[in-house]
Amino acid sequence: MNRLGQSLPPLSTLLPFEAAARLESFSRAADELHLTQAAVSRQIRALEDDLGLALFERRNRGVFLTPDGREFADIVSRALRAMADQADELRGPHRGSQVILFCQLCEAFYWLMPRLATFNRRHSDIDLKLATSTRPVTEHRDPFDIALQTHGRPSGNHRLAFTATDEIYPICSPHHPAAQQAPLALSSLAGFELLHHRVEPQEWMEWRDWFRAMGHPLTAPLPGKRFDSYPLMLQAALEGHGVALGWRRTTERLIASGELVRPVSDSLPQPAAIAVYTRQGSPERHATRALLDWLKDALADTDH
Numbered sequence: 001m002n003r004l005g006q007s008l009p010p011l012s013t014l015l016p017f018e019a020a021a022r023l024e025s026f027s028r029a030a031d032e033l034h035l036t037q038a039a040v041s042r043q044i045r046a047l048e049d050d051l052g053l054a055l056f057e058r059r060n061r062g063v064f065l066t067p068d069g070r071e072f073a074d075i076v077s078r079a080l081r082a083m084a085d086q087a088d089e090l091r092g093p094h095r096g097s098q099v100i101l102f103c104q105l106c107e108a109f110y111w112l113m114p115r116l117a118t119f120n121r122r123h124s125d126i127d128l129k130l131a132t133s134t135r136p137v138t139e140h141r142d143p144f145d146i147a148l149q150t151h152g153r154p155s156g157n158h159r160l161a162f163t164a165t166d167e168i169y170p171i172c173s174p175h176h177p178a179a180q181q182a183p184l185a186l187s188s189l190a191g192f193e194l195l196h197h198r199v200e201p202q203e204w205m206e207w208r209d210w211f212r213a214m215g216h217p218l219t220a221p222l223p224g225k226r227f228d229s230y231p232l233m234l235q236a237a238l239e240g241h242g243v244a245l246g247w248r249r250t251t252e253r254l255i256a257s258g259e260l261v262r263p264v265s266d267s268l269p270q271p272a273a274i275a276v277y278t279r280q281g282s283p284e285r286h287a288t289r290a291l292l293d294w295l296k297d298a299l300a301d302t303d304h
Helices: 003-007 011-023 026-033 037-051 067-091 105-122 207-213 230-238 248-256 286-301
Strands: 056-059 062-065 098-104 127-133 146-150 159-171 194-197 224-227 244-247 268-278
Touching: 011 026, 011 037, 011 067, 026 037, 062 067, 098 105, 098 286, 105 127, 105 146, 105 230, 105 248, 105 286, 146 286, 159 248, 159 286, 194 230, 194 244, 224 230, 230 244, 230 248, 244 248, 268 286
Parallel strands: 098 127, 098 146, 194 224
Antiparallel strands: 056 062, 146 268, 159 244, 159 268
16 A cells, blocks of 8 residues: 555645745735646645645735644655655756856845955856845745845744854945044034944834944934945945945955045944855755855854
């Protein structure tokens, strides 16, 4: 008697369930799989009937995994990913040597790209694909193997491989008045036009928090321009629109080239500012391990 045939749920239900569980949306799962929402809903209902329990709680504003659904989703996702990765290995060395890195846009542009040639020379057999976004990895809908983003941003169930240091300090154009009067005392910095990075939720350190961490809490309002994108705020600083908070790893080359300056010497160390994750359920592969090791070395090389 075939026990697998008796125990496994209908295999046609697993892909719709995995997508709906990952996205927590039947409609977005339908878009991803090029199905109708009704077809996804029907497949998930068939899976629930087969298992004899509810995998989703259906509310007016959406669907949410039940505890049983979340546990089963984790198992299904790992199993499907493992099969997909092994299938790529079997299809040939070209597919097996591909690795996809999800990276925050600013880190990709200012930190990763100047160093990428080093990885390509060291691992000429590996086909590295880069996916970038200003949003956290939990909102990235396409496949990836490794993710690099600010520590503390939503990461879902992906496994934390390691963290790396950074530091935060004020930056501005060398033509900005703050630069002309440098070095400034920290107490006078708030008198200049400040550039603010405001997002919902506020996952990045903002000026008021930075001043407080530096032992200089402020009560007065901090006027200035607001941006919902760190790369855009950084560009505004380059163009001389104000003083921004900069992260060393994305600004050190701009400072070294003279495009940006530090109007004050004060800096806030961040022992675990950057986080590198491996995708949930991803098996160990040569290409993934090579990229992970290289990232760890490259981030350590720029530690102070």
